[in-house]
Amino acid sequence: MSWSWEYVPDEDHVIAGLPPVLVKDVEEKAAELVRAAEVLYQHGASYEGASPPGGTVVLADGMFDYQIVPRHERVYIRQVTSW
Template sequence: MTDWTWEYNPSEEYVADGLAPGVVAEVERLATELAALGVDAAKVGRPFDREGGLREFDILGGRGFISFLSAPRHHCIYICNITWYG
């Protein structure tokens, strides 16, 4: 277990506004798992050919994806965008 946390960036209202509660719950579950990975979260998702930067990870069987940043300096995962095709 790591000491990493996760947050919405810039805010939950901006990133998750209007999404179904089930989608938000799944995003938060995944964010918790990404935080548990710690520094290795920079290797998860797209793009596959490099580490770091803005990453994308499919949610709910490809019906959407999240964009996130892994910030080792802050020990935090920042959820920056949720794209939901519904």
């Protein structure tokens, strides 16, 4: 398995109707979070601790909530808000 990110529960639920520029910014920042998580949790699949707390990223056009789950080697984007 290798690290990646995904929308949870699915793309339609999380980003439907949002401005394309915001979606692009979210996906770029999600890729950065994946690279950071990959370094912090190098042996993600065998990670035995509690998953780290979720977080919020503020962008120019909105914000998003995410959760890192080392055992899944995933960054889950749970909610995106536009302003």
